[in-house]
Amino acid sequence: MTDAKQKIWIDVTDLSVWSGHFTGTQRVTYEMSLRFYEQISDVHFFAYNERARNFYEVDFGPINQTILASRMPAEAGKRPSGFHRPSPKAVLRTQSLKAYHNLPFRVKQQLTPARREQLKKAYRTFNSVSSRVKPRRQVISSAAVPGAPAVHFQKADIVVILGKPWDTMTFIDVLRDQKTAQPFKLVHLVYDMIPTFLPQVFGQPLPANYTKYMFEALALSDRVIAISKSTKQDVARFCREELLQTPKTTVVRLGDTPNGLTVLEDKYAPSGLKPGSFILCVGTIEVRKNHALLYAAYKEAQLRDLPMPTLVIIGSRGWYTGDVIYQFQHDPLLRHSVKILHGLSDEQVDWLYGNCAFTVYPSVYEGWGLPVAESLAKGKVCIASHASSMPEIAGDLIEYFSPYDAPACLALIQKYLSVDVRRAKEAEIQAKYKITSWDKTFAQVADAVSS
């Protein structure tokens, strides 16, 4: 029997199975899911279980708790000032709630509504307080909650996909079957169409799988939320070329609120680095991020006998980067000028942001370009590629280069080595760059979902 009451369902499959550092996708999913959880009534969460080929209702509480627990500092008691730790009372309450949330779903359902609401409220209060902590590492919790009810979306429902379900191809097949049976409203957040249009920067079989997923997702979606105008254009292009109807598309701006840490103590400095002596490139080390351009710019500087700062590259290894890392590490004239760092703590990353001369981001294509926004939010100059969405972040406020033009990149690096030029630009950034809060992003997303 159809339930005419509208429910909003948020897919949190990613969060329930993800481990390790948050990627940009998980970050967005988490920030939005948390606010749906805290601010919207009658919102429900679900996760996909591939083995059962079905969706199951999950409680966001334990997922959030796991995430929050994983954000705890590695060295307890050694947090920099400003870090807000939950009180012992709150921790105790959390443990109690954790026990509650680990109860089988059917047992929890037998609790009285009043008691359940009381517990839920207390739990949300704790989450609200503790959610300011930046994630460090997330521990897996199971998406398949034993005994959880399978979800069959109803016609009045709104189903919101925020994550990256293309890793599991059957997800979209099951969703399609359900939407065919009950034509609920599907809202899909799209980060980019890069694997489709730039398959050469990914390993197989991601581009084909991603494209097939997006084909189905866009065929089924009633509304798309794009994270940039560039992504909106790519969605429209994809639909046009695939002869799909282009869904109504809303562009939202992603949050870039700093994490609250301001770490300038040199004890967090990776060895050998001195404040102001280096430039920073943040992001997964993958071929799409175009570190090869930086290599070419540094080599060009050598040919011209130009002084260059140390280049610090931080990020985990991604697709097809073995060659460029090898070049950086084994070039006798460059290897001492480049540091490639992985697995840094949040404090170390923050120290690098705070003490770099400026940041550089040569990516060939982005859905948004979070490192550009983060740099500006921290008041640091960023010189960036002019490709895809990146000029949307700060417009004329910063300077760009072609991701295929090493001399142009080099010229901008040289320009901003001047302290005076840099200070002037930093002042301009401070005055003009508007930081976007995740709350504001959420308001845009919530509007799009309900429109």
Next chain:
Amino acid sequence: MHSNKRVLIISCYPIKDPLHGGQKRVAAVVEEYKKVFARVKYVAVFVREHYPVYDHDDIYLTGRWATAALHDHLTSDIRIGNAMVESPDLRRKLEALLRSYKPDIIQVDQCFPYIGLRQIIQDMGIRPKIIYNSQNIETVIKEDVMTIAGAADTDVAEALAIIEEVETDLAQHADLVAAVSKEDGEYYLSLGAKRYVLASNGIATLAHSPAAVAYWHKQFKAQGIDAIASFIGSSHLPNMQGMQQMIGLRLGFFPANTRLVLAGGVGRHLKQYFDYDNMLDSTFWQRAISVGFLSESQLSGLLEVSDVILLPIVKGGGSNLKTAEAILSGKKIVATTFAFRGYESHLTLPNIWIADTPEKFRAAITEALITPLKKRSKSQELQAQTVQWHYSLKQLVEEAVKL
């Protein structure tokens, strides 16, 4: 209607267990002739490797003629025609056949056998009536096939000259010319034929196997498919061209719970047209299924469960057996005007969408998939029945008897 005359039908392929349209057409003609003529003999002169299944009256090429025809697949039919006079062994067999069988009427199916046969007839001094049973305008088909296959211009020109000459000879000198469409008939008149009879392609009565129908229902239901549009076709060039031109490789216009089902060689051969570095091509199979070659039973079952039958034919000669099948099936049809050549009178039937541009064709598919099937009236049902061989070959049989 009855005739004591003996009819000999000669073609380039056997008709035992017929698979392709040409075989089915000739087999139907034989059956219809047998109803009225005292004796009907069918003889195929053919390449054994091309048709491993044949009857004892059929004659396969041997020696260097077999080798040449086997390896030159673009013009193997012309080589068969030439071999009839050039191969002493083959000529001896054909002369023996003509002497012993003493046909009153020789029906040449397609023009190719006549390349050599006319010389034998002339040399033997016999004067049987000649019926030219055309299946296509062969010059048009041959030019397309050879050009696309990359044949040298000189080879194409040489082949076309031979075919044009023999088609003209048949048009002018055959006692009866049968064409599959009005357009083809007009073409033969332009070559000098005094008249022609329309012998459209038809089909045998469709017999659905309940097991096959159940099989397809189960298959599609398991995949969450609610409606299918079928294109049944061989890898014959016009089918491939029609598929690419009118439907294309981008199927986003198919609703998510529907599929394009490709049966026959068209699905298999389509794969060669994909650009595997272009991710946009990777979505084709999200909305398409290739079920490959099917038995008659499976094929009729597929037709029965199809919601829409697609006839995206833009080129080629003759008329399309698939059109007849589609008409008789009573299913919704999306077709080009071209696909209905020879069946123009059926365009008044309900549930038919005609579209001649890719955009309109795709829009028609979408519309047909979601539009409920209209029921045919009794008279419309009777009209649809006339696509069966018994009706489509009626004029040919009547005129043949009069010879």
